[in-house]
Amino acid sequence: MATQRRSPRCQRRAGGPRSTRRAPTTTRSRRTWNGAFRGERFGTRCFSAMSKEDMVSHQVDVDLGDRSYPIYIGEDLITRGDLLTKHIHGKQVLIVTNETIAPIYLEKLTRVIQESDPSLQVESVILRDGEQHKTTQELMKVWDKAMELRFNRKATFVALGGGVIGDMTGFAASAFQRGVYFIQVPTTVMAMVDSSVGGKTGVNHPLGKNMIGAFYQPQCVLVDSLTLKSLPNRETASGVSEIIKYGLIWDADLFRWLEENIESLVDSDHPEFGRAISSAIERSCAIKAEVVAQDEKEGGIRAFLNLGHTFGHAVETYSGYGTYLHGEAIGVGLTMAADLSHRLGWVTEDIKDRTIALVKRSKLPTTPPESMTPDDFLELMAVDKKNVDGNLRLVLLRGELGTCVVTSDFEKGKLMDVLNTHCKTMG
Ligand SMILES: NC(=O)c1ccc[n+]([C@@H]2O[C@H](COP(=O)([O-])OP(=O)(O)OC[C@H]3O[C@@H](n4cnc5c(N)ncnc54)[C@H](O)[C@@H]3O)[C@@H](O)[C@H]2O)c1
Numbered sequence: 001m002a003t004q005r006r007s008p009r010c011q012r013r014a015g016g017p018r019s020t021r022r023a024p025t026t027t028r029s030r031r032t033w034n035g036a037f038r039g040e041r042f043g044t045r046c047f048s049a050m051s052k053e054d055m056v057s058h059q060v061d062v063d064l065g066d067r068s069y070p071i072y073i074g075e076d077l078i079t080r081g082d083l084l085t086k087h088i089h090g091k092q093v094l095i096v097t098n099e100t101i102a103p104i105y106l107e108k109l110t111r112v113i114q115e116s117d118p119s120l121q122v123e124s125v126i127l128r129d130g131e132q133h134k135t136t137q138e139l140m141k142v143w144d145k146a147m148e149l150r151f152n153r154k155a156t157f158v159a160l161g162g163g164v165i166g167d168m169t170g171f172a173a174s175a176f177q178r179g180v181y182f183i184q185v186p187t188t189v190m191a192m193v194d195s196s197v198g199g200k201t202g203v204n205h206p207l208g209k210n211m212i213g214a215f216y217q218p219q220c221v222l223v224d225s226l227t228l229k230s231l232p233n234r235e236t237a238s239g240v241s242e243i244i245k246y247g248l249i250w251d252a253d254l255f256r257w258l259e260e261n262i263e264s265l266v267d268s269d270h271p272e273f274g275r276a277i278s279s280a281i282e283r284s285c286a287i288k289a290e291v292v293a294q295d296e297k298e299g300g301i302r303a304f305l306n307l308g309h310t311f312g313h314a315v316e317t318y319s320g321y322g323t324y325l326h327g328e329a330i331g332v333g334l335t336m337a338a339d340l341s342h343r344l345g346w347v348t349e350d351i352k353d354r355t356i357a358l359v360k361r362s363k364l365p366t367t368p369p370e371s372m373t374p375d376d377f378l379e380l381m382a383v384d385k386k387n388v389d390g391n392l393r394l395v396l397l398r399g400e401l402g403t404c405v406v407t408s409d410f411e412k413g414k415l416m417d418v419l420n421t422h423c424k425t426m427g
């Protein structure tokens with residue numbers, strides 16, 4: 001059983017269980033956190049050239065040797081062309097966005113980059129909006145555009161949007177001429193706290209989520225929290241599911257803070273939204289950066305970031321991509337994972353109940369589609385990327401709040417109990 005220890009600086013860990021036939025249970029020691037939300041900063045630092053308006057701005061570094069990069073976090077950073085152009089290598093820039101985001105932010109971002117470096121050729125491609133378009137067919141539009149424009153190997157693709165655009169742009173960049181540069185400009189809570197960081201890129205397959213993709217790191221991530229002003233509350237709540245996940249797998253103090261502040265996070269009209277979401281983004285990025293720095297390609301502890309995702313991805317695939325938002329499916333997945341962890345005797349009833357209560361208070365669903373059966377779950381979970389040698393591996397809560405394991409060593413009867421309890425249809 002591998003135990004991960006926190007390093008004061010994010011250190012990269014070599015090795016992992018990939019060479020073993022059966023992936024062992026991975027766990028880690030309890031972490032404490034003194035609380036950025038109480039004014040202290042954890043794993044982050046202010047970045048240079050701050051203006052008065054930037055006083056809330058912070059930088060989290062993802063420490064991956066020669067693939068390291070900064071995450072810039074602050075208000076109105078989309079106007080900071082200098083932060084972007086210093087990470088642009090060649091002269092050709094392709095902004096990838098979608099039909100919803102383009103009318104709001106594309107012109108601004110294009111102008112800002114162009115003004116910061118007039119020698120750049122800044123182009124754009126606009127994709128269809130929605131999880132159902134996270135496909136290889138839609139991806140072709142990015143490559144078609146880059147070919148038409150005769151983009152070369154030093155080109156930089158810029159993802160302007162949520163997790164769908166970020167995942168697709170990163171994958172497009174990883175494969176175009178075997179790899180061009182890319183930058184993430186996330187505009188949803190989901191993308192700011194999770195998808196823009198860590199280099200998981202890709203598209204869906206009709207039979208499974210994110211089945212086609214690559215690990216490919218961006219040059220930088222630019223988080224402008226003011227872009228969340230135009231985001232619908234349903235999407236905001238969806239992103240909050242991943243923040244709850246971080247609390248459960250890594251950071252009990254974050255979880256407790258969420259219990260105190262959740263209402264201000266899921267409603268962008270709440271007077272405390274700006275302050276609360278900024279703190280949550282910063283802490284989430286610091287946690288993700290720490291995990292990814294230790295295990296970039298999910299040989300071990302990175303799988304913790306998949307808490308609730310085995311159930312959740314099954315829900316997304318079953319219901320048709322886009323029916324449940326990703327974070328909504330994760331709300332269901334967190335509920336089922338917490339229930340299974342409790343039935344196995346690995347966490348107290350209190351932890352299970354508090355998890356489900358927090359999901360509900362986030363206005364996220366806790367139940368799968370009415371027609372989904374236990375067999376539907378089993379069939380879809382059988383293709384999960386964490387499985388080894390045909391064995392289902394799950395991330396489950398174990399021990400104190402903020403600790404978890406990834407394992408295939410659990411009583412399968414308890415899993416069936418959970419599926420039978422949460423599915424309204426028995427098939
Ligand atoms: N790579 C990773 O590590 C990782 C992590 C988490 C999620 N994901 C993936 O991310 C995707 C979900 O991302 P998402 O929740 O951002 O969904 P999304 O990208 O579909 O964006 C949600 C919706 O909000 C719109 N939108 C985006 N920004 C906006 C803004 N500022 N104002 C108004 N509208 C805006 C989008 O057009 C879309 O309709 C899923 O495909 C999921 O698998 C990947």
Ligand SMILES: O=C(O)C(=O)C[C@@H](O)[C@H](O)[C@H](O)COP(=O)(O)O
Pocket residue numbers: 194198200209210242298302303305306309385
């Ligand atoms: O970064 C990771 O690692 C994650 O698992 C983050 C998840 O929130 C995210 O949904 C990710 O896309 C899931 O990855 P997958 O490998 O299960 O498709």
Ligand SMILES: [Zn+2]
Pocket residue numbers: 194242309326330
């Ligand atoms: Zn996720």
